[in-house]
Amino acid sequence: MSADQASNATPTPTQSIGSAAAMDATLGCRSIFATVGSTGFDALVQATTSLDFLTVAASAGYRRITVQYGSSLAAFQPGHGTPVVGEDDCGTTASVNAAAAAAAAAAAAAAAIATERERQHVETAVVKVPLLGTSHCSESEQLENDYTEVTVSGYAYSTVLARDIDRADLVISHAGSGSILDALRRERPLIAVPNGGLMDNHQAELALEMHKEGYLVSANCGELTSVLRSHRHEQLRPFPRQEPERFESILACAVQFDKAD
Template sequence: MSLVFVTVGSTRFDSLVEKVCSQELLAVFEKLGYSRLVVQYGKSCAQFTATNSVNFSVSGFDYKSSLDSYYDSAELVISHAGSGSILNALRREKKLVVVSNQSLMDNHQQELAQELADLGVLVQSSVSTLASSLNNINSVTLKKFPPQNSSAVKSLFQNIL
């Protein structure tokens, strides 16, 4: 089953959870060939709706100690713009759509998402444009995110110490 994994992190992102569970988005996912949606909904549990049909299943959870298996299994990740969530998807070379949570203080997620979208490694969207972004996802060629360079970090610390 081809999986879409949605993660909102530890904060509330009611509008994104509600949107990905909407009939509109479920139809888009099916049209794109996905058969399963898993939503890590955090504190937005009231907006989560599990749905199952013959060709599509929706499940979700609030928190787990590790999301690695979901990132590993997903063909598409839709994420809030938290840096940890973004890096988890990009390091696994997943197709990534990032939706900034506009309700957060100083809108720092928007800045990060915009910078990475400008680099061409992810698609930036909003809740209101998510269906359109997904409908166009297969026409977008994303660049590979550079691999983690632990030797650069080690060198930095060696120079400091």
């Protein structure tokens, strides 16, 4: 991959975020929420926290990444892997400048909102990534050395995933039906990653079926960066809303009420 390839794939933003972005360099940008569900999924956690992924995400305008890593804590290493362009200053550089302070403040705010039971442990790291091509937030960032910062936070489990899904501009999830529905019911663009490590392969089946219908993008961990570059996740069809009458008609086959008042 090269920088000009990425800039070709990334269309120049037609609308400027302007003052909002300038106001808050770290929070004003789009965010990604990655979730592995109730177990663990090392490969997905690794893929969404790798320097490679963060670099592509930053160039696509995503500056905040939240990862629900389940039991895959060991795989949660923001900014790991070989750097894409240049080696110096890459990796986890926490609290080095104002942006890092802003990120810390954001994490503190998030922790304040969450109760102690909802998030036992929120880890936040600010990762410096090389800036590829044009992005939504470039004008507000310090462009010295063509580096930008991505805030990566992670936690194990939450009972209010819905809130993180609502906040995200893109959801990357394992292909579990629950997570797929959570994202689609909240009308979020979704990239579903089937877990190849599981014995039964029906996860992949569902993801593929939904991919064919155009409701989500099904990809494996290695394809995440190419999906982000291609912007395929921005051209999805909305998933039809839930219709309570359907289940009601099924319940009527099992039980009926004598009195219809």
